[in-house]
Amino acid sequence: MLRTLGRDATRRHSSLILLRSYTTPSTTPSKLPSSHIPLANTKKPKVNLHPAPIKPKPSHTPTTTTTTTSSTKIPRSFSTEKTVPQPPSKVAEEIKHDVHDAEVHGILTPPPADANWAKRTLHQAIQLFKFYYRGVKLIFSRRKQITIINARIKAGGTPLTRSEFRLIETQKDDINKVVPFLIIALILEEVIPLIAIYAPFMLPSTCILPAQRERIEAKRADKAQLFASQYHSIYTALRRAEQPPGFLPLSALSIASAPTAVCGLLGLSTIGIDFLRIRRIRHRLEFITRDDQLLLQDNKQLSQRELIEALEERGIATANLAQKDLHARLSWWLDAIKDSSSEIDDNALARRLALAISLRA
Incomplete structure (x- = not known):
């Protein structure tokens, strides 16, 4: 009887030890059954929720580093611009x-x-x-x-x-x-x-100053050449408006953009409205008419600079021309206006305007 009770107690004690070995988790992961690993993983996030705010730290650290790097680059770029001398304008x-x-x-x-x-x-x-x-x-x-x-x-x-x-x-x-x-x-x-x-x-x-004068004259010549190509259709329309042929009255400048085209051709300012442009054209033609009379009267040999100035005032191109060619062009102009009126009237102005346009149309 006593032996039977002792055996039962021994069996109960061993079964209790086995039960405890299955219910108490071991600290060694390798001894855990594979069926218990998901349960352990699902429980860990619940227990370790408190360290969760620490996770943004790694993402925050690169941001501050990037910001610091970018903030250090800006002053460097500015300092480089200041130290490098800018070329003169x-x-x-x-x-x-x-x-x-x-x-x-x-x-x-x-x-x-x-x-x-x-x-x-x-x-x-x-x-x-x-x-x-x-x-x-x-x-x-x-x-x-x-x-x-x-x-x-x-x-x-x-x-x-x-x-x-x-x-x-x-x-x-x-x-x-x-x-x-x-x-x-x-x-x-x-x-x-x-x-x-x-x-x-x-x-x-x-x-x-002399260099300023040369630049002004060069820009005026370039402007006349540019206008000759840009407003070629306008000059052609003005040629068709001659009444009679060889005479272009100032009233023909009512064509759109015609005052601007003629001002550029004669080296005049194009600033303002058409009324002011036509007024400048009239004054230039009156000046040329009087200058033609005095050129025929004096019959004086002009220098190369005087020839260039006289031809450009009349809208005649002078680029890359020798003095004899400049003189030939001025002689052609004077021969063309010899038979026109010697007075400064509308016919004299119309004749000279038609001559200037004919060279560009």
């Missing part, structure tokens, strides 16, 4: 060229060789101011010379020459420009070189 180069060319020709006194930047800039500003002062002074001093010329003609003396006529016309133009030029020179003298580049029509003839 075309405008600054043209101004320097104009001043240097005037110094080479003796119009402006060059600064001392050992002058620093401040002294050199001050010296050039003073020299330009003296140049503009002498130019304005010359405009007012020419009034006495023109008064003498007009008095001689009224008294029945020698007739007016072409050079005197052009001097009088230049003086009229300069008088209209000198007052606004003086205001600009007194307030903003440093702006005048920019005016010579962008608005040369505002400068009196006595206040233009």
